Amino acid sequence: MKAVVFHGPRDVRVERVPDPQIEAATDVLVKITTTGICGSDLHMYEGRTGLEPGRVLGHENLGKVVEIGAAVEEVQVGDRVCVPFNVSCGYCKNCERGLTAFCLTMNPFGAGAAYGFDGLGPYNGGQAEYLRVPHGDFNCLRLPSDRALKETDYVMCADIFPTGYHATHLAGVRPGESVVIYGAGPVGLMAAYSALIKGADRVMVVDAHTERLRIAEEIGAIPIDDRKAPPVEQVLDLTDGEGADRGCECVGFQAHDPDGIEHPSMTLNDLVRSVRPTGTFGVVGVFLPQDPGACDEVSKHGEMLFDFGDFWWKGQAMATGQCNVKTYNRHLRDLIADDKAAPSFVVSHELSLDEAPEAYRHFDARENGWTKVVLHP
Numbered sequence: 001m002k003a004v005v006f007h008g009p010r011d012v013r014v015e016r017v018p019d020p021q022i023e024a025a026t027d028v029l030v031k032i033t034t035t036g037i038c039g040s041d042l043h044m045y046e047g048r049t050g051l052e053p054g055r056v057l058g059h060e061n062l063g064k065v066v067e068i069g070a071a072v073e074e075v076q077v078g079d080r081v082c083v084p085f086n087v088s089c090g091y092c093k094n095c096e097r098g099l100t101a102f103c104l105t106m107n108p109f110g111a112g113a114a115y116g117f118d119g120l121g122p123y124n125g126g127q128a129e130y131l132r133v134p135h136g137d138f139n140c141l142r143l144p145s146d147r148a149l150k151e152t153d154y155v156m157c158a159d160i161f162p163t164g165y166h167a168t169h170l171a172g173v174r175p176g177e178s179v180v181i182y183g184a185g186p187v188g189l190m191a192a193y194s195a196l197i198k199g200a201d202r203v204m205v206v207d208a209h210t211e212r213l214r215i216a217e218e219i220g221a222i223p224i225d226d227r228k229a230p231p232v233e234q235v236l237d238l239t240d241g242e243g244a245d246r247g248c249e250c251v252g253f254q255a256h257d258p259d260g261i262e263h264p265s266m267t268l269n270d271l272v273r274s275v276r277p278t279g280t281f282g283v284v285g286v287f288l289p290q291d292p293g294a295c296d297e298v299s300k301h302g303e304m305l306f307d308f309g310d311f312w313w314k315g316q317a318m319a320t321g322q323c324n325v326k327t328y329n330r331h332l333r334d335l336i337a338d339d340k341a342a343p344s345f346v347v348s349h350e351l352s353l354d355e356a357p358e359a360y361r362h363f364d365a366r367e368n369g370w371t372k373v374v375l376h377p
């Protein structure tokens with residue numbers, strides 16, 4: 001089959017690789033019809049992780065079931081399914097509690113597994129013609145019959161819609177509250193959208209990209225351009241000097257100032273300063289235990305200068321981590337089915353698998369207009 005293979009920093013190629021096979025009786029094989037490129041792929045694309053060459057990328061997958069293992073009972077050949085980016089077993093101590101991003105059995109090297117991801121197990125991704133889905137009955141989300149019309153909406157249920165929602169969940173967003181979101185990439189836009197779905201009052205989104213801020217404004221959020229004035233000042237101005245009730249971090253360890261200089265702790269410290277005393281924030285932007293490409297020695301080991309004194313003094317709380325997609329994807333799918341949500345508003349490009357190398361280049365450069373790419377293998 002054809003697949004997007006990682007060869008090294010800024011080098012992905014569409015190549016022929018062996019077709020995936022059913023390996024366990026609980027596996028399902030999916031023919032991919034839509035697969036997204038994520039900001040998380042870019043950390044690997046830029047060589048900021050230890051991902052070994054040869055891995056097929058892609059963890060935002062949707063397609064048609066073409067083969068099932070002997071022990072698969074619920075999912076049938078022909079079903080249209082959206083596959084969470086987490087690979088999880090369903091029966092371990094964490095999965096039982098719904099914490100599928102921290103499954104204890106699917107990654108030999110730690111808690112949590114995902115497709116085409118450094119440090120999260122050996123699984124190949126779905127930027128390819130076919131994908132092997134372990135524990136198919138548990139991991140496949142079946143889609144309703146309008147799926148052909150809303151394929152780019154439903155594919156957002158694999159990662160960024162649940163992840164944006166998770167950020168608001170970790171932050172504890174409630175109706176009527178104000179929320180500040182750092183990052184207007186696809187994840188930040190989904191966090192803003194989710195906060196609005198939850199009935200938040202004032203949703204402020206910080207970034208330096210005109211086009212991304214325009215999309216934030218279009219869905220009803222307040223754009224905050226950090227090239228114009230420090231974002232903390234702008235948030236305090238908009239909240240009577242108090243700070244937002246809640247905050248979401250949707251940028252991660254490659255956070256940078258408007259000149260492009262990286263400061264890994266920048267968004268976290270900005271959150272401490274722009275969220276009110278006793279406010280809470282959710283951090284879904286990725287931070288890594290090791291970053292060989294970091295700008296200084298401390299950051300190379302995932303450590304940083306975090307303003308813990310102010311954080312403690314303000315009595316704030318913070319929750320972090322990968323999204324447990326299965327906690328949310330069924331309900332978010334139903335919002336899409338009932339026309340109450342249409343997260344495909346973030347999609348700027350629908351391209352073929354062969355165009356993946358170009359798509360990576362443009363999306364990685366955060367070129368104006370390249371907000372979110374989905375590929376149709």
Ligand SMILES: NC(=O)c1ccc[n+]([C@@H]2O[C@H](COP(=O)([O-])OP(=O)(O)OC[C@H]3O[C@@H](n4cnc5c(N)ncnc54)[C@H](O)[C@@H]3O)[C@@H](O)[C@H]2O)c1
Binds near residue numbers: 039
């Ligand atoms: N926790 C999870 O489960 C999960 C899932 C998906 C993605 N992620 C992570 O979420 C993050 C965002 O993903 P994305 O797809 O939106 O990526 P993206 O790279 O397209 O978007 C990040 C945005 O942050 C902006 N930014 C950079 N520095 C900033 C700063 N100091 N203040 C405000 N904005 C700043 C950039 O301009 C960019 O628009 C990434 O770290 C990604 O790995 C996490």
Ligand SMILES: [Zn+2]
Binds near residue numbers: 038040041059160
């Ligand atoms: Zn992702």
Ligand SMILES: [Zn+2]
Binds near residue numbers: 090091093094096105
């Ligand atoms: Zn598990």
